[in-house]
Amino acid sequence: MSASFAVVGHPNKGKSSIVATLAEDEGIAIGARPGTTRDANRYAFEVDGEVLYTLIDTPGFQRAAEVYRWLTEHEADASQRSDLVAQFVEHHADNPRFHDEVALLSPIVAGAGMLYVVDGAKPYGPEYEVEMQILRWTGQPRMALINLIGSGDYVEQWRSALDQYFSIVRVFDAMHADFANRISLLRAFGELRDDWSEDMVRAVGALETERQRRRGHAAAAVAGSLVDCLVMKEQQRIQNQPSEDLRERLEARLRRRLESREQQTRRQVQSIYRHERLVLDDAGAQILGMELFTEEGWDLFGLSRTQLLITGAMTGALAGLGVDALVGGASLLLGAGIGALVGGAGAWFGGDELANTRVLGDPLGGKTLQVGPVRAENFPWVLLGRAWVHHHLVSERNHAHREALSADLAAAQNVMDGLDDNLRKRLATLFKQVANGGVSGELEAHVETVLRQVPGGDPEIL
Amino acid sequence: MSTLLASALDIHAWLSADNETPDTERIQRDRQIGAALDTADDVERVLAWWETVDTATSDLGRRTVGVTRWISAGLGAAGLIVGSTTAGVALAYDGEYPVNLLALLGVCVALPGVLLLITLVMCAARGSGWTSLARGLSVLNLNRVVVGLWQRLTGIHVVGGGWDRVLHWQLVVFSQWFAIAFFVGLLATLLVLVAVTDLAFGWSTTLNLDARWIADVLSALAWPWSGIVPTAVPDLALVELSRYYRLEDQAVVDASRLGAWWPFVALCILVWGLLPRIGFAGIAQHRRRAAECSYLREHPEVTALLHRLAQPAAGFAEETAAAAGETDAEVSWNAAPQTSGACIVWDDAGHVEGAVRTSSAMDSASRTLAIADLPAGDVRVLTKGYEPPMLAFHDFLTELRERIGQEGAIVVMPLGLDGGPASSADLDIWRQSLAALRDMRLYVSGEER
Structure with a gap:
């Protein structure tokens, strides 16, 4: 039988938050009022249909002293304590007075390990002791988790009390635990019983692979969006010379489609990270909700003029170097020099150009007015920068968090500043290839590298 | 083709x-x-x-x-x-x-x-x-x-x-x-x-x-x-x-x-x-x-x-759990009367000279015994406001009502970590919870004790 873990404890100590974080389920009810969880809810972690472990969210103790009194009244000797707990559950299965206790103890009686959750931000109280006694009576493997709800720090006080009842005591901030914290906790679950460790190791491996898959899929979604946006254009067949009004209408339509494509990608990334219900708060909206074509947004998300110049020059030099190599170096690196000049000049002077408008002749007759694709050098960088910020916020977000998505703009700098020069150069080349209709397979891998970048020494927006 | x-x-x-x-x-x-x-x-x-x-x-x-x-x-x-x-x-x-x-x-x-x-x-x-x-x-x-x-x-x-x-x-x-x-x-x-x-x-x-x-x-x-x-x-x-x-x-x-x-x-x-x-x-x-x-x-x-x-599909199987969040009904409470009646300290919420001390760790028989000598009239109950009100506390309030009669006011005073009144968020939680008792002479006070 696979491992199962009942998350138990006092009401309102973050049991459901812990389950929501570990199960990555933003649908789990989390409330400030005690009694939000009324029944035991099971969350089975499966790999290709095989259950590796199950988390069980339970209601909190409501009448622990009454339960303990019943147990002590019926106790014959210490060897029968676990059976006695099972008898309590059986005896009170239909008693509404002990509904929560029965729901809480049933999975433990059935063999589940237990994760006893307390709030390390509030002081320890002796009233908890009776709960710990009952859990000890069950005889099942148990671990204590010190959750942190609020700013107080009573962790050491709690640790001293919990160490007497639990073999493993860990601090786990359910609201802010990142992926590494979660993995570390799951590894600790495996230490509770020997025959659970193999499944837990497999579960950890599967989660790590899944994490990589998500980043890969997010990169694919962002790369797909980049490809679509870089070649997106609006066309209309015309009879005569196009009017300014028609041109503006097509341009507006192009912008709307570009923004809609970006929104679609964001929804997709949120779905990949199981954050379908996510909304932006005011600060988040200020950054991520910023219209695609604003000067402020381009300054924030795109490359600076100097970076564009350097990237353009480096890309041009690389192409020129190819010519130098072809003539066996007889050109004395003139190709690289000219390439750098042309590339740099193109980036410098073409940096602000938006969608160009062309009237195309059709081989089958007639004319077509075409607006786009957007040729501004900075455009793909702006798209990538925006996608990076959104991805970072979503991928690091905890599923116990129910507040709107927020981003701190206080220390905002250009988000692409942290990119490695070689990566930037390669991306610039790929953007050009994609804009010219080339294949985009390699783009995805490079976008994934960008998405893997973390703030700190890198972009400082968050 | x-x-x-x-x-x-x-x-x-x-x-x-x-x-x-x-x-x-x-x-x-x-x-x-x-x-x-x-x-x-x-x-x-x-x-x-x-x-x-x-x-x-x-x-x-x-x-x-x-x-x-x-x-x-x-x-x-x-x-x-x-x-x-x-x-x-x-x-x-x-x-x-x-x-x-x-x-x-x-x-x-x-x-x-x-x-x-x-x-x-x-x-x-x-x-x-x-x-x-x-x-x-x-x-x-x-x-x-x-x-x-x-x-x-x-x-x-x-x-x-x-x-x-x-x-x-x-x-x-x-x-x-x-x-x-x-x-x-x-x-x-x-x-x-x-x-x-x-x-x-x-x-x-x-x-x-x-x-x-x-x-x-x-x-x-x-x-x-x-x-x-x-x-x-x-x-x-x-x-x-x-x-x-x-x-x-x-x-x-x-x-x-x-x-x-x-x-x-x-x-x-x-x-x-x-x-x-x-x-x-x-x-x-x-x-x-x-x-x-x-x-x-x-x-x-x-x-x-x-x-x-x-790649093997790894994830949590769908569970029919309760819907996210909760919508609390609006609860209206009358202002608690000023009272100098007997004082009960629940779960070591504070130190008051001469107060009756009881807790959720005690079974109902022990609690009944603890309040057996209380006179009829108003009662103040000091609790830890930062801890949630549990059904054991509901049981105690019911026992207390039986002990002091229908006329006496029971004023529950949730306290914060500093010994002062609990935060308004915690007071709301207490009011929401105790409203279930439907006791017209039960009050939740955010005043200084």
């Missing part, structure tokens, strides 16, 4: 629409299919997956197949007509002058050969990244009009992602298909004319060319079949015999010998015209398929699909 392109178009469209489907659903669906697939080839895996999920929502693929077939058939018919007409004109012979071999080979072999060469240069330029040169040369190919028509009739509006490469090879395939039909028409007409008329071939040029040199050139042309069909290799005598000048009287020595050129002509058209086109058409088909495979595979959604097919 392979249906790969049709499938690729439909798959891309389907997957693009599908990306609004929750990721968990996509993983479950695709992994289930992927686990049953027994091929390691990416394209085959995607196509096998498509056969399973295809809901036949798009007719773009079917239309593409249909239009391509019609256009190929049209190009075949046009090639046959143009080939036959060209042969009819080039082999025009009224008995006055023989058919000029140099003009015939120039029109039927050399000119198509130059066009083939241009196509090869175009392909090489594209393969080497000289896309501008490739685009410039493609302007010379009249089949670009056909490709334009093909795009318009199919209704394909694809840009980027390797589509240009597919278009390029589609153009080449159409060109070769037309050329094959052209040469078949040419050959067929030649053979018919040979069979039903008395064709005579000769050669004539203004240039001062030596018959030996011409014989050498023609022998070189005939090299591929010289070992198999030696009679189709012209010798010097025939070459010398076949030269003519229109101003000279044609004293035909042996008319039947001039007709012996036809196997050479037919084999020239076959070997230097038709066979290279068939060979190149095969290569172009192969490259078009490679371009289609690449177009199918390089799409980011397909990359993600391949991951979903291959």
